[in-house]
Amino acid sequence: MxxxxxxxxxxxxxxxxxxxxxxxxxxxxxxxxNFPLIIAITGESGSGKSTLVNALRGIRNRTEGAAPTGVVETTVEPTEYVHPEMPNIRIWDLPGVGTTNFTADKYLEYVGFEKYDFFIIVSSDRFRENDAKLAKEIQRMNKKFYFVRSKIDHNVRDEKEENPNFNEEDLLKLIRDNCTKELQDLGFESPKVFLVSCFKLHLYKFEDLCKTLMEELPEHQRDVLLLALPNISLDVIKxxxxxxxxxxxxxxxxxxxxxxxxxxxxxxxxxxxxxxxxxxxxxxxxxxxxxxxxxxxxxxxxxxxxxxxxxxxxxxxxxxxxxxxxxxxxxxxxxxxxxxxxxxxxxxxxxxxxxxxxxxxxxxxxxxxxxxxxxxxxxxxxxxxxxxxxxxx
Known part of the structure; x- marks a missing residue:
């Protein structure tokens, strides 16, 4: 352009x-x-996808305009959330494929996959067969997708309670390696998994996800996303x-x-x-x-x-x-x-x-x-x- x-x-x-x-x-x-950017976020019930929707929009859970969150599945149909400062950015909170009666291909048809620029597939523990089937179907339709392992702050907190002297980097590597192996077993040769705390985007590997998006998105979508991101690091500000x-x-x-x-x-x-x-x-x-x-x-x-x-x-x-x-x-x-x-x-x-x-x-x-x-x-x-x-x- x-x-x-x-x-x-x-x-x-x-x-x-x-x-x-x-x-x-x-x-x-x-x-x-005003260049449009449409993001789809999906995952199993309770994986934290709605919290990620809110985090990307720079707002807290349970505040006005936030995507509803809870211990039970709160997303029962595709729901659009407009970025509060940049209305050209729209984030869709999708029901997890495992919470619907659709197969992966029919699920994408149900949520209207054509309108999304890329998908983020969220899991809070392990990636399952449904996640893999969905990713492969997205891939078959020539769309980008990214695996996000959420609630990493919970894992770090729990491990610290068990062992105050634990090594955080070792724990993160263990989680990432486990997720990678799960996805390899499900048919992905070299999957990229990003470790994220939706409450603390500046920690762990959310910035790596952003860098990957900056490399893979078209120029104008990249600029739109960058300028809408929360300030998660001094490098992002630069x-x-x-x-x-x-x-x-x-x-x-x-x-x-x-x-x-x-x-x-x-x-x-x-x-x-x-x-x-x-x-x-x-x-x-x-x-x-x-x-x-x-x-x-x-x-x-x-x-x-x-x-x-x-x-x-x-x-x-x-x-x-x-x-x-x-x-x-x-x-x-x-x-x-x-x-x-x-x-x-x-x-x-x-x-x-x-x-x-x-x-x-x-x-x-x-x-x-x-x-x-x-x-x-x-x-x-x-x-x-x-x-x-x-x-x-």
Whole structure:
């Protein structure tokens, strides 16, 4: 998709259709932001699949909008849950194939397998014949699937009660090896099994699952998933920053094209609109909106006040408005000077337009890079505080 839009953009710039170029760039970025991703999660009754649905959406069990959980099977039919911040991401909680009267092929027909981009098959103890049959049927239909062994925190806790001196890595290897052997016995030559605690995604091997998805999903689905993931590690935060940063050149190009239109004040208005939209997306993806900080506080038990104390950027932890962004930008003497010179350059025939475009592009680029850098730094500090990583324990 990116190459197609680059080619169109080049053609429109060559034809000097600059307003259309700006519109095309913004249209492309809007398509990226709203690119759909549909995830299916299935598994045996009580395996923790509904808890995983909630964890991926960044909310706790038994809170408003959460998938119902319990000691008995609570998912009796396919149920869709929309990501609370990114409605283009939809996670389906499916009944376990062992809890229905369908064979694996009929089960996939029943749940409408065509609409899902990939499947996560969850087990809390061992993978069974039903799981294997389902995986093979998914594979036959050319869809991706991933085995997740859940409730690893329960296994670690139980082992610690039995033997306080146990080696956690040895236990994890034993569980992974057992799951791998089970699946090999069921006909999978080299199965990948990811060990996960749905209550503590930053622990164990959930990040390995994410890395595998980043490698195997198409580019746009990969970016959508990455920006929607909870902040489970500093590496994920770094990847989010890089992905958001890759959009800045496109936004700067839209800014430059908008600056070519000979209407006083129009460029500044376009630039502000571009910057505000980008700041909102960054705050959502990095988990720095008021609502997402509150959810992080709920999940981790760290007070909202303590999390907010780690924020340095005036654009973090607050509602983003045009007035607030403009207020932040106008604190910069360089920004004021650049926008003033840009408006003045527009009065110079021919060459003035080129100068105005260059200044608009550079000013927008520098402003967005600075904002993204400061928000990412805040995210890292909040993450460290939330998980107690700066604690001696």
């Amino acid at each position: 990116a190459d197609k839009y680059k080619a169109i953009l080049q053609t429109e710039l060559q034809n000097n259709d600059l307003p259309q170029s700006a519109k095309m760039v913004l249209d492309y970025l809007d398509k990226l932001k 990847r989010k920053k890089e992905t958001l940063g890759s959009k800045i050149m496109w936004l700067s190009a839209a800014s430059a094209a908008g600056a070519a239109v000979p209407v006083p004040g129009l460029s500044a208005g376009v630039d502000l609109s571009i910057i505000v939209s980008c700041v909102i997306q960054c705050a959502i993806s990095l988990g720095l909106t008021p609502g997402l900080l509150q959810k992080l506080s709920d999940v981790t038990g760290v007070s909202l006040e303590d999390l907010k104390a780690e924020l340095k950027s005036p654009l973090a932890g607050v509602k983003i408005t045009s007035a607030l962004v403009l207020q932040v930008l106008t604190r910069s003497a360089a920004y004021i000077l650049a926008t003033t010179v840009e408006e003045g350059a527009r009065l110079v025939p021919v060459i003035g337009t080129v100068v105005a475009m260059s200044l608009s592009c550079a000013t927008t680029y520098k402003a967005l890079k600075y904002i993204l850098n400061t928000l990412a730094e805040d995210t890292q500090r909040v993450f460290i505080k939330a998980l107690g990583l700066n604690s001696p324990v």
